[in-house]
Amino acid sequence: MALSYKARRRWSLVLLIVGLPLYIVVAVNVVDLFDRPPILVELLIFVVLGILWALPFKAVFKGVGRPDPDESADQ
Numbered sequence: 001m002a003l004s005y006k007a008r009r010r011w012s013l014v015l016l017i018v019g020l021p022l023y024i025v026v027a028v029n030v031v032d033l034f035d036r037p038p039i040l041v042e043l044l045i046f047v048v049l050g051i052l053w054a055l056p057f058k059a060v061f062k063g064v065g066r067p068d069p070d071e072s073a074d075q
Contacts, residue, residue, distance in 0.1 A: 003059075003060070004070070005063075005064075005068050005069060005070055006068075008059075008060050008061075008062075008063070008064055009064050011060045012057075012060050012061050012064045015057055015060065015061075020053070023049075023053050027046065027049045027050075027053075031045055031046070
């Protein structure tokens with residue numbers, strides 16, 4: 001089932017406003033469970049976790065920044 005443009009915009013806002021901060025808290029706590037690694041290793045861990053967070057939601061974020069394709073150009 002494909003989401004409409006408006007539904008994708010709403011879900012992307014929910015994911016960015018609620019989901020991303022929660023994911024950041026979880027990622028920081030997971031890294032904090034271990035001894036603090038060197039700064040470059042820690043940076044690499046956060047970059048990888050950030051990419052892994054976004055991959056499942058790729059379909060939601062795709063095309064959200066563009067104009068609504070369902071909206072008529074005559075209006």
